[in-house]
Amino acid sequence: MPFKHVLLTALQALESHKSRSALTILGIVIGVAAIIMVMSLGKGAEAMILGEVSGLGPETVILRPGNSLTDFTQTLYSQTITKKDIEALKRKQNVPNLVEIAPLVITYESVEYQGDLYRPSIMGAPAEFIANLFDIGLSEGHLYTDDDIDQEARVAIIGSEIKNDLFGSSRAVGKQVKIKDKKFKVIGVFEDKGNVGGFNIDTLVLIPQTSVQTYITGTDYFAEVMIRADSPENAEKLAYDVEVTLRDVHDLSFHEENDFNITTQEETIEMIQTIVTIFTSFLITVVAISLVVGGVGIMNIMLVSVSERTKEIGLRKALGATRQDILNQFLSEAIILTSLGGVIGIIIGASFSFLAALILSQTVAEGWEYIFPVGGSLLGVGVSAGVGLLFGIYPANQAAKKSPIEALRYE
Amino acid sequence: MNLFEVSNLEKTFTGGGVETKVLRGIDFSIEEGEFVSIMGPSGSGKSTLLNILGFLLDHSSGEYKFNGRRYEDHTEDEIAQVRNREMGFVFQTFNLLPRLSVFENVQLPLMYSGRPESEWKDRVDEVVEMVGLTHRSDFDTYKLSGGEKQRVAIARALVNGPNVIFADEPTGNLDTKSGQVVMQTLQELHDKFGHTILLITHETFTAEHADRMIYIVDGKVESDKKNLNRRDAKLDFRK
Numbered sequence: 001m002p003f004k005h006v007l008l009t010a011l012q013a014l015e016s017h018k019s020r021s022a023l024t025i026l027g028i029v030i031g032v033a034a035i036i037m038v039m040s041l042g043k044g045a046e047a048m049i050l051g052e053v054s055g056l057g058p059e060t061v062i063l064r065p066g067n068s069l070t071d072f073t074q075t076l077y078s079q080t081i082t083k084k085d086i087e088a089l090k091r092k093q094n095v096p097n098l099v100e101i102a103p104l105v106i107t108y109e110s111v112e113y114q115g116d117l118y119r120p121s122i123m124g125a126p127a128e129f130i131a132n133l134f135d136i137g138l139s140e141g142h143l144y145t146d147d148d149i150d151q152e153a154r155v156a157i158i159g160s161e162i163k164n165d166l167f168g169s170s171r172a173v174g175k176q177v178k179i180k181d182k183k184f185k186v187i188g189v190f191e192d193k194g195n196v197g198g199f200n201i202d203t204l205v206l207i208p209q210t211s212v213q214t215y216i217t218g219t220d221y222f223a224e225v226m227i228r229a230d231s232p233e234n235a236e237k238l239a240y241d242v243e244v245t246l247r248d249v250h251d252l253s254f255h256e257e258n259d260f261n262i263t264t265q266e267e268t269i270e271m272i273q274t275i276v277t278i279f280t281s282f283l284i285t286v287v288a289i290s291l292v293v294g295g296v297g298i299m300n301i302m303l304v305s306v307s308e309r310t311k312e313i314g315l316r317k318a319l320g321a322t323r324q325d326i327l328n329q330f331l332s333e334a335i336i337l338t339s340l341g342g343v344i345g346i347i348i349g350a351s352f353s354f355l356a357a358l359i360l361s362q363t364v365a366e367g368w369e370y371i372f373p374v375g376g377s378l379l380g381v382g383v384s385a386g387v388g389l390l391f392g393i394y395p396a397n398q399a400a401k402k403s404p405i406e407a408l409r410y411e
Numbered sequence: 412m413n414l415f416e417v418s419n420l421e422k423t424f425t426g427g428g429v430e431t432k433v434l435r436g437i438d439f440s441i442e443e444g445e446f447v448s449i450m451g452p453s454g455s456g457k458s459t460l461l462n463i464l465g466f467l468l469d470h471s472s473g474e475y476k477f478n479g480r481r482y483e484d485h486t487e488d489e490i491a492q493v494r495n496r497e498m499g500f501v502f503q504t505f506n507l508l509p510r511l512s513v514f515e516n517v518q519l520p521l522m523y524s525g526r527p528e529s530e531w532k533d534r535v536d537e538v539v540e541m542v543g544l545t546h547r548s549d550f551d552t553y554k555l556s557g558g559e560k561q562r563v564a565i566a567r568a569l570v571n572g573p574n575v576i577f578a579d580e581p582t583g584n585l586d587t588k589s590g591q592v593v594m595q596t597l598q599e600l601h602d603k604f605g606h607t608i609l610l611i612t613h614e615t616f617t618a619e620h621a622d623r624m625i626y627i628v629d630g631k632v633e634s635d636k637k638n639l640n641r642r643d644a645k646l647d648f649r650k
Contacts, residue, residue: 002522002528009522311506316519316523318465318494320494320496320520320524320571322488322523323487323488403468408502
């Protein structure tokens with residue numbers, strides 16, 4: 001039987017049982033819709049996280065103490081990157097592509113103002129670099145300068161939440177706060193910004209790194225060094241130069257491991273993508289189970305349909321249909337059903353995830369973008385057609401096996 | 412040449428541990444172009460015989476040759492092909508697909524024939540005209556009268572230009588008039604177009620429209636004779 005007529009015949013049969021066909025594919029519709037939603041939201045989340053991370057810019061390389069990229073305690077407590085390293089890295093002959101270097105100190109200490117306490121994260125870093133990096137402005141005051149850093153000035157820029165907590169509606173700039181019993185002068189307040197690149201700007205105190213080392217931590221170690229290359233293409237080369245320089249400064253012999261680690265944004269992006277992929281794959285696996293359930297539903301209804309249409313099958317065989325003809329007819333019914341379910345599922349899934357993206361972007365996750373998973377949709381249609389094929393084979397085979405005369409006599 | 416050759420044909424049905432011998436050694440042969448009625452009371456095995464002859468059922472023992480070739484020498488696909496190209500079936504209960512139009516019902520055997528699709532329409536139109544239903548071609552078949560349905564079934568049986576038409580109690584579900592129209596159509600197919608026709612019936616009146624009458628009782632041929640006083644369906648009509 002020509003393929004066109006196999007399809008037409010299948011469509012006619014499905015059309016004559018519209019509401020049953022619709023209910024049958026519901027399981028597939030829901031399964032595929034869920035897959036599309038998981039994929040779309042997963043991609044959206046990935047895009048958003050990457051957007052925040054690459055806020056650092058692809059030309060930025062991060063240097064941290066400790067040789068493990070993932071063991072954060074090691075990073076916090078390793079004390080392998082010092083002022084000496086920074087000076088070596090600043091030398092042009094060591095790292096020619098370096099245009100900017102920002103060593104960071106991070107610590108936690110109470111900030112006191114007239115007896116009120118606040119426990120913020122304290123970051124010691126060049127103010128201009130941080131402001132550019134996180135793209136934050138000040139709601140009042142000004143940034144400190146490189147001179148302030150050289151002179152270990154006791155100045156601080158505070159986050160908006162700290163300002164509100166300690167100063168209420170009155171002006172903060174010009175006031176003195178106490179950190180570890182040392183007086184620091186507030187010279188600026190950050191505008192509301194929330195989380196950027198893993199830091200909550202609103203609860204951050206920014207102080208020259210030299211001042212943090214001298215007056216607060218009492219050490220000359222850095223928790224993190226951000227280094228900017230002259231172009232994104234040179235980030236990898238810069239990372240290599242940094243590694244060579246530090247190994248030399250640290251006097252590491254060739255069999256010793258690095259006592260620091262270097263992350264390019266590319267690596268971070270890859271890591272995040274891996275995490276998101278693992279997470280969405282897990283969810284998709286869970287959701288895929290519903291497709292199997294849907295497939296069983298299809299099989300069930302197909303079996304009912306085969307037994308209802310025993311007479312029709314007998315007649316078709318008596319008129320010359322081969323086993324293959326009957327098999328094809330019922331298989332195409334199953335595949336058409338499930339593919340249709342897949343397409344409807346994609347439409348519903350895409351609409352719901354669009355809605356979810358809209359709500360997310362208006363509420364908790366500003367900048368969340370809707371992403372239509374093209375690959376996921378193709379996969380969805382493919383998988384649902386596959387489900388039809390898989391779960392249609394048994395009923396179709398039952399139909400094809402029927403002996404024509406017994407089928408004709410069937411009442 | 413003999414189209415059908417049956418010798419010592421037996422058929423036993425087994426069901427629920429009970430063996431029922433339905434055919435107990437049938438012998439006959441039928442030539443191409445004959446119009447034969449197979450008669451017998453219900454339970455005589457005549458329908459079983461027709462189903463075996465029509466490749467719808469296999470026999471238990473004995474030999475059945477169609478067109479000189481033994482039934483069991485055909486593969487399953489060849490059996491389907493013989494049913495499709497060389498045999499046409501007309502059933503007592505019409506067996507039309509109710510949601511399809513007259514045209515689509517008649518077209519069914521062509522879809523399984525392997526003939527090019529471009530020939531289908533002309534062929535369907537031709538046979539629908541032969542049974543006088545051109546004006547009903549686009550009707551869904553459930554809207555037709557019993558007589559019309561049976562004529563659609565005849566058109567469907569004819570559409571692939573088969574050698575032989577099997578008619579199993581074709582008038583059984585029809586009123587007298589419609590039955591006569593159907594019988595007239597069958598006679599015309601035989602007389603004008605030379606089709607071989609095998610008619611199964613339990614009514615002597617209907618059987619007498621054929622040229623040869625085989626009478627079956629208890630799974631055996633009781634008599635097999637020429638019908639010298641063939642009824643003419645056209646004349647029946649006038650009465």
